[in-house]
Amino acid sequence: MAIRSAQFVKAVTGTEGLPELQLPVVAFLGRSNVGKSSVINSLVRVKKLAYSSNTQGRTTAINYFCINKSVYFVDLPGYGFAKLSRDRQEKLGKQISWFVGESSVPFRCFVLIVDAEIGLKNSDHATYALLADTGHRIVLVANKADKGKQNDVAKNVLTLRTMFPEATVVRYSAKTGEGRNELLSILLEDKD
């Protein structure tokens, strides 16, 4: 279940140009700033593989990383970033919908990252519905579990488990590594 290699492959900026090499895809989605890039970095234990920071690190493309030469981790731009123009937000939304619905992509699963402290927002519900429509497995990651009131975190994780019994819910912290082994074993399965 170890990560033996991780390489950046490609940034897809529009709604075409996916990598030619077909490998199973684990796609990371979530609101802007929720920690998608940080979760990927923490999983592969390479600090800047999927660059993360407050503003400069904002992911603006569909970034493909090849893991163990056998699976792609795909870092998507975040939705719900209020500072973007409406036009740009709409384009991002379209790009995300295109990607998750793209029948040529062999998805292994979707990792929907939510904020463990804040809980679900409307945009998370909408994204969950979009992902559920595809029929692929959804893993809900409650990230930033190290932050804020632990009571709130516990309550929000419980809500996720109750609300989405068909999903796998993982309490996670990209900062402390909580949940890393559990999430890795789910994402890499026995095939790797």
Ligand SMILES: Nc1nc2c(ncn2[C@@H]2O[C@H](COP(=O)(O)OP(=O)(O)OP(=O)(O)O)[C@@H](O)[C@H]2O)c(=O)[nH]1
């Ligand atoms: N305390 C804490 N901070 C975190 C955690 N994960 C991410 N962050 C911080 O949250 C901020 C955003 O992280 P990113 O990984 O860039 O978030 P993102 O979802 O990729 O953001 P976009 O690419 O803009 O959609 C950074 O300042 C991270 O250091 C976590 O588990 N705990």
Ligand SMILES: [Mg+2]
């Ligand atoms: Mg990012």
